[in-house]
Amino acid sequence: MFDQNMGYSDKLEVTISCDDCGVTEENSAKDYGGGYGGPAWEHLDSFSDFTVVATHDERRGPDIKSATCKKCCKPAKIQKKYSQ
Secondary structure, three states: OOOOOOOOOEEEEEEEEEOOOOEEEEEEEEEOOEOOOEOOEOOOOOOOOEEEEEEEEOOOEEEEEEEEEOOOOOEOEEEEEEEO
């Protein structure tokens, strides 16, 4: 739902974690688009504890393809949650 007061309409919350190291990092991106202009997703900020391969499509939003723990170099678990 779009907030007429320049609010965001959707939000992607991402949590990346490494079970081996116990490291967890959270990040988010918001969609500031509206009914007239369509979606306008932010980029996800960079991650400090993980090497992340991601794509960005302003209409569909960011998508994380893979994440690797910088400490142990093992694949990390990616959890995505969309909210308003």
